[in-house]
Amino acid sequence: MSEILTKARARNVFYGGSIFFVVVFVALTAQSHRHITQTATAGMELTDEVRHGKHVWERHSCINCHTLHGEGAYFAPELGNVMTRWGATEDPELAYEILDGWMKAQPSGIEGRRQMPSFEITDEEMRALAEFLRWADQTDTQNWPPNDAG
Amino acid sequence: MKYQSQKVAYAYFIAAMGLFAIQVLGGLLLGWIYVSPNTLSEVLPFNIVRMIHTNALIVWLLLGFFGAAYYLVPEESEREIFSVKLAYLQLAILVVGTLGAVGSYLVGIHGGREFLEQPLWVKVGILVAAVIFLVNLSLTFLAGRKTAITNILMMGLWLLCLLWVFAFINPDNLSLDKMYWWFVVHLWVEATWELVMAAILGFLMLKLTGVDREVIEKWLYVIVATALFSGILGTGHHFYWIGTPGYWQWIGSIFSTFEVVPFFAMMSFAVIMVWKGRKNHPNKAALLWSLGSSTVAFFGAGVWGFLHTLHGVNFYTHGTQITAAHGHLSFYGAYVALNLAMFSYAMPVLKGRAPYNQVLNMASFWLMTGGMAFMTFTLTFAGTIQTHMQRIVGDYYMDVQDQLGLFYVMRFGSGVAVVIGAILFIYAMLVVRREVVKPGPVIKDAAVPGE
Ligand code: HEM
Ligand SMILES: [Fe+2]
Secondary structure (H helix, E strand, O other), X not given: OOOOOOHHHHHHHHHHHHHHHHHHHHHHHHHHHHHHHXXXXXXXXXXXXXXXXXXXXXXXXXXXXXXXXXXXXXXOOEOOOHHHHOOOOOOHHHHHHHHHHHHHOOOOOOOOOOOOOOOOOOHHHHHHHHHHHHHHHOOOOOOOOOOOOO | OOOHHHHHHHHHHHHHHHHHHHHHHHHHHHHHXXXXXXOOOOOOOHHHHHHHHHHHHHHHHHHHHHHHHHHHHHHHHOOOOOOHHHHHHHHHHHHHXXXXXXXXXXXXXXXXXXXXXXXXXXXXXXXXXHHHHHHHHHHHHHHOOOOHHHHHXXXXXXXXXXXXXXXXXXXXXXXXXXXXXXXXXXXXXXXXXXXXXXXXXXXXXXXXXXXXXXXXHHHHHHHHHHHHHHHHHHHHHHOOOOOOOOXXXXXXXXXXXXXXXXXXXXXXXHHHHHHHOOOOOOOHHHHHHHHHHHHHHHHHHHHHXXXXXXXXXXXXHOOOHHHXXXXXXXXXXXXXXXXXXXXXXXXXXXXXXXXXXHHHHHHHHHHHHHHHHHHHHHHHHHHHHHHHHHHHHOOOHHHHHHOOHHHHHHHHHHHHHHHHXXXXXXXXXXXXXXXXXXXXXXXXXXXXXXX
């Protein structure tokens, strides 16, 4: 590669090509942004309650044990489809009740079983969290996960 | 040491090694919680320890990069750093911010986006430190001799600091949050950090092998071109299942497959330069880490990355222990080992003495690398079983995990080897003042085959 590919030429290909790929990437990102807001997550309104639920989710760092849409830690079950597993995707009241019951039963204290901490969460926050998980569940994830086990 | 101001690198490397110790000890505790889940579960839950483990890793790698930049830019630019005071100020901000973050995690104050959990004041501190760094080094760079090594290094560092802006952008829409989150995470490790890696590796090859600069620099531009051409659109391999459009399955699969190329090229580059080089540099430990880094990076990022990057495979393996296996070996090979190569090279120079500590250092290389390889195998086996039972058969997550206990025990064992290796490394860097094994006599022109 000595004759045709001089150092200056290699450098110019690097700069030029990189700019090209950045431009393509930005254009596709803009299109994806629109797709997410207008199609993929349009199945349920992004209410204040859902927003609040996302903050509750973040404040307790749930992501550092669980995955959500397959991203996060791999220590605890996938939660992007937990409402599907609970049969509560269409039923806010049921979603809240099961979630509340589950969270209040933690930690299980069972010897040799992974432990989920007990969190201080008000009723209002618990409802918001349930709505956030219902909202996440309706996202069009290209049919992932392969089955309800998550 | 040609320039007095290179000395600031010393403080950066010390701080980095301190956080390295915290990182691996946190990792060991996490490995133990997998084996014995009731450990500390009420006082120090898994998620808190994991934040410390991942954040300490990222910050110490960055400190290592910053230190490496302060070490090599003066030498390449042929002048002192613009301001030594600013360099120490930057380090102080980063250390206070990191310790503050660890402290606030321990008392339960943190964000909830993976890897970006730092409280806002720490994030701002990192931004300020990044600005100081860019100003300080850019002024040094612009005033001096410009080489391909510093061009690429500065470009990588500028871009990675700019991408930090996305750490502040957290849309309410979860899918948008995820999409922009990858702008930091993927475009760091699979684009901008690769530029930094290539530049540091190029510098080490230049010093250790004595190969002509022209040759090294041309290689570097080719390597970083393949890195960005594949890595930018390769981000698509994270956009398969998070609410982004279906076309990413094609774009992500194709471009991320090409991400193997720069890692293969960096491995070939290192091997060929060592082969061609006539210089018999006394620092064998730095050479071992340089070769080891580029080789393990090829396996961890290249081979283990490709393993699950095609969308048809990723559909089943996404978010399983396969991901964990890949994450560990890629970070170790590409960025941990590279930093340790730089420390091994620069520390003796900074301390103004011969590379005394080589035998222990090389032992630590094999302990850590062996441990990480074994960890990767156990996690890959665990992930394969998990993928089959959970994603294909459809068994419930917790039931599947109950079947994987043996692998987690073995993983803990490999973690012990890594921690011993890390402590040995730090000990060899900082404490040892004498070589532990006497070298044999130097034989001139020893190229006599078949003896
Ligand atoms: C040194 C470079 C690399 C590092 C440090 C690295 C690190 C990581 C980490 C930490 C994750 C997990 C992120 C999370 O928490 O969700 C990840 C995911 C992933 N990486 Fe890499 N990676 C590197 C290079 C590559 C390359 C070159 C490829 C492809 C050829 C690749 C393919 C993937 C894929 C497909 C995932 C997603 C896995 C999933 O679906 O769960 N990586 N990487
Ligand atoms: Fe990636």
